[in-house]
Amino acid sequence: MPILHRPFLVATALLYLLITLLIGVWALRRTRTPRDFWVAGRGMGVLMAGIVTMAAAFSGFVFLGGPGLTYRIGVASLFINLPIGFTSALLGWAVAKRLRLLAEVREVYTIPDALLHRFGSRAASGTAAVAILVGTVSYLGTQLLALGRLLESILGLREMAGPYSLAVGVAIGLAVLLFYSVGGGMVAGVYTDLFQGTLMIASACAVFWYAMKAGGGLSGIAASISGSTAGSPRFGRSLLEPFGRAPVLTALGFYFVFGVGVLGQPHMLHKFLMLKDPRRLRWLPLTLGLAQILCLLIWLGVGLVVPALVAQGRLPALTQPDDAAPLFLLHFVPEIVTGLAVAGILSAIMSTADGFMNIGSAALVRDLPKALGRQVGREMLWGRLATVGVALLAACLAFLYNDLIALLGTFAFGTFAAALAPALAVGLNWKRVTAGAATASIATGTLLNLSLEFLAKQTFFPSLPKPPLPPGALPAAVSLAASFTVLLAVTAWQGRKNPPLPSDIAAVMEV
Amino acid sequence: MALTVTRRPRDPERYNARALANRTALLLLSLCAPAALVAFCVDAPALRWVAALAVTTFPVALIALGAARSGRLHGLRGPLLVLWIVLAGSFLALLALPHGGPDVLGIPLALALMLFVLVPVPFVLVCWAYAARFELKDEDLDRLRRFRDGKG
Numbered sequence: 001m002p003i004l005h006r007p008f009l010v011a012t013a014l015l016y017l018l019i020t021l022l023i024g025v026w027a028l029r030r031t032r033t034p035r036d037f038w039v040a041g042r043g044m045g046v047l048m049a050g051i052v053t054m055a056a057a058f059s060g061f062v063f064l065g066g067p068g069l070t071y072r073i074g075v076a077s078l079f080i081n082l083p084i085g086f087t088s089a090l091l092g093w094a095v096a097k098r099l100r101l102l103a104e105v106r107e108v109y110t111i112p113d114a115l116l117h118r119f120g121s122r123a124a125s126g127t128a129a130v131a132i133l134v135g136t137v138s139y140l141g142t143q144l145l146a147l148g149r150l151l152e153s154i155l156g157l158r159e160m161a162g163p164y165s166l167a168v169g170v171a172i173g174l175a176v177l178l179f180y181s182v183g184g185g186m187v188a189g190v191y192t193d194l195f196q197g198t199l200m201i202a203s204a205c206a207v208f209w210y211a212m213k214a215g216g217g218l219s220g221i222a223a224s225i226s227g228s229t230a231g232s233p234r235f236g237r238s239l240l241e242p243f244g245r246a247p248v249l250t251a252l253g254f255y256f257v258f259g260v261g262v263l264g265q266p267h268m269l270h271k272f273l274m275l276k277d278p279r280r281l282r283w284l285p286l287t288l289g290l291a292q293i294l295c296l297l298i299w300l301g302v303g304l305v306v307p308a309l310v311a312q313g314r315l316p317a318l319t320q321p322d323d324a325a326p327l328f329l330l331h332f333v334p335e336i337v338t339g340l341a342v343a344g345i346l347s348a349i350m351s352t353a354d355g356f357m358n359i360g361s362a363a364l365v366r367d368l369p370k371a372l373g374r375q376v377g378r379e380m381l382w383g384r385l386a387t388v389g390v391a392l393l394a395a396c397l398a399f400l401y402n403d404l405i406a407l408l409g410t411f412a413f414g415t416f417a418a419a420l421a422p423a424l425a426v427g428l429n430w431k432r433v434t435a436g437a438a439t440a441s442i443a444t445g446t447l448l449n450l451s452l453e454f455l456a457k458q459t460f461f462p463s464l465p466k467p468p469l470p471p472g473a474l475p476a477a478v479s480l481a482a483s484f485t486v487l488l489a490v491t492a493w494q495g496r497k498n499p500p501l502p503s504d505i506a507a508v509m510e511v
Numbered sequence: 512m513a514l515t516v517t518r519r520p521r522d523p524e525r526y527n528a529r530a531l532a533n534r535t536a537l538l539l540l541s542l543c544a545p546a547a548l549v550a551f552c553v554d555a556p557a558l559r560w561v562a563a564l565a566v567t568t569f570p571v572a573l574i575a576l577g578a579a580r581s582g583r584l585h586g587l588r589g590p591l592l593v594l595w596i597v598l599a600g601s602f603l604a605l606l607a608l609p610h611g612g613p614d615v616l617g618i619p620l621a622l623a624l625m626l627f628v629l630v631p632v633p634f635v636l637v638c639w640a641y642a643a644r645f646e647l648k649d650e651d652l653d654r655l656r657r658f659r660d661g662k663g
Binding site: 075078081082083084085086087088089090092093094095097098101104105106217218219220222223237238240241242243244248249252253255256259260263278279281282283285286289293300425426428429430468469470471473474477478481482484485488492503504507508510511 | 537541545547551553554566570573574576578580581594598602614616625626630631634640642645
């Protein structure tokens with residue numbers, strides 16, 4: 001990452017961190033019960049829910065990895081974003097209403113809680129908790145690494161801490177995150193997310209405007225890219241063709257995983273449990289979808305303008321694709337907007353991270369013990385300790401991985417998608433789905449995705465084969481399709497009669 | 512003797528039991544899930560078309576499954592059909608256009624489809640349909656709350 005160590009940016013970053021700390025202090029006083037700690041006292045309005053859910057969903061991947069991915073594979077990367085046209089409404093119809101109503105009749109604070117009550121099966125909820133824990137640690141690890149790199153660059157830590165600069169960056173970010181997440185739980189989480197989400201939207205819109213201005217509008221950008229057929233790097237028109245730089249299966253896989261897999265993202269679904277009034281769900285797709293579209297403008301703008309600027313000779317060719325956004329911000333945007341964007345990137349990373357710290361600790365303290373038939377006493381105390389444990393574990397893991405941010409982001413998203421989407425999206429809407437089918441689907445999705453991703457990316461054991469997939473096929477897309485198939489097949493195999501359901505759960509599924 | 516055909520009045524219980532919308536959605540999902548699995552696992556150009564159809568039908572089927580109440584879509588059949596036509600039609604066009612097609616507004620037609628059709632059209636359509644057809648009656652909510660209070 002290029003050096004962002006400039007006085008104004010340092011001041012912006014420090015001010016941003018200070019504000020999140022202050023929100024944490026304020027939230028600490030409002031966190032009195034486990035309900036406050038896990039679901040923010042269930043007091044969110046729908047506008048807040050839209051922004052907070054977007055902030056939790058969009059990580060540093062959108063601000064850093066996304067534009068880098070567009071630089072590498074062209075507009076094929078945008079297949080990740082295309083589903084936002086319908087995903088917010090898909091979430092509303094398929095899961096949000098049922099989850100929120102389930103929380104109306106039972107004590108549901110987490111996604112495994114919801115599965116436990118829907119299927120009456122500790123195996124289903126326990127398997128989901130394991131999948132969430134595995135995905136959480138890798139997702140959180142990625143976020144912490146990105147946070148460490150960003151702070152290292154902004155605060156000039158390389159000069160001060162030498163070879164330990166990344167570790168110091170991660171430690172600073174982690175300290176702030178732990179302060180407000182441990183103290184204020186989800187109350188701090190949602191209010192910092194609201195602040196962070198607003199910053200993300202404002203910075204994305206501002207940077208998009210400057211990107212279009214720098215590149216001469218969309219047609220100017222396209223002309224520059226198409227015209228770069230000589231020299232190095234050569235982009236050419238293929239960068240603007242949907243399947244020009246990536247196999248068709250990759251693009252379709254992106255669309256499938258990010259379009260349907262969104263139904264299994266616990267950090268997003270968890271926010272629906274916090275809505276104050278389920279009737280306000282009517283406006284959720286609009287607020288969430290609009291927030292997402294506005295925020296993704298930064299990916300589209302920076303992702304397209306940087307190759308155009310490189311083609312025009314106004315930026316050097318990138319050695320690291322993930323440097324696309326920072327380089328553009330440093331060279332083509334006024335310092336005040338760069339400051340806003342840096343705060344936006346920090347926000348994107350931290351808002352995702354705090355959500356994962358909460359659901360990771362809930363999996364440890366609440367979901368796994370319940371699956372084993374136990375209940376943890378003093379849930380808030382253990383929840384706070386578990387938050388620290390999950391964060392430290394993720395930070396350790398982060399130092400063991402050294403891959404592109406985009407690839408790791410896809411890895412964890414895919415695990416959640418394959419594990420949870422079928423059991424939730426079909427299971428909450430079809431009474432015939434059995435606990436056995438849900439458990440089999442969750443286990444298949446988790447294990448298949450982890451195995452395929454491990455085989456595809458590992459370099460530790462050279463003798464292990466690559467996964468038997470065609471070129472460009474995404475392991476996550478295969479796993480997601482497989483887990484849906486398993487759910488439907490096992491449900492069909494286990495009988496034609498609806499399994500008996502408690503009357504309140506049946507009522508939730510009928511409304 | 513004149514043959515008279517009398518239509519039996521529709522029995523709502525029986526009609527609902529058929530759960531036509533749910534069944535159609537589940538049938539589509541049951542076709543799309545294995546089709547997508549095969550298309551992502553087997554390297555054959557023809558299967559790309561199958562994959563495109565599967566990944567665009569999948570979300571529409573899931574929406575139908577989630578939106579159906581008592582086996583009916585309550586005015587959503589039209590919007591969902593339009594949504595499917597926009598998604599599937601656009602994807603088939605993307606696959607069919609060689610090298611992104613001719614330029615429109617200074618960008619390849621395929622990119623224009625991605626930016627100006629595949630995101631904004633579904634967004635406006637489904638957000639409007641969701642808000643217009645969202646139904647959660649006070650009496651339903653009260654009934655659920657009575658369950659919670661142990662009076663259901």
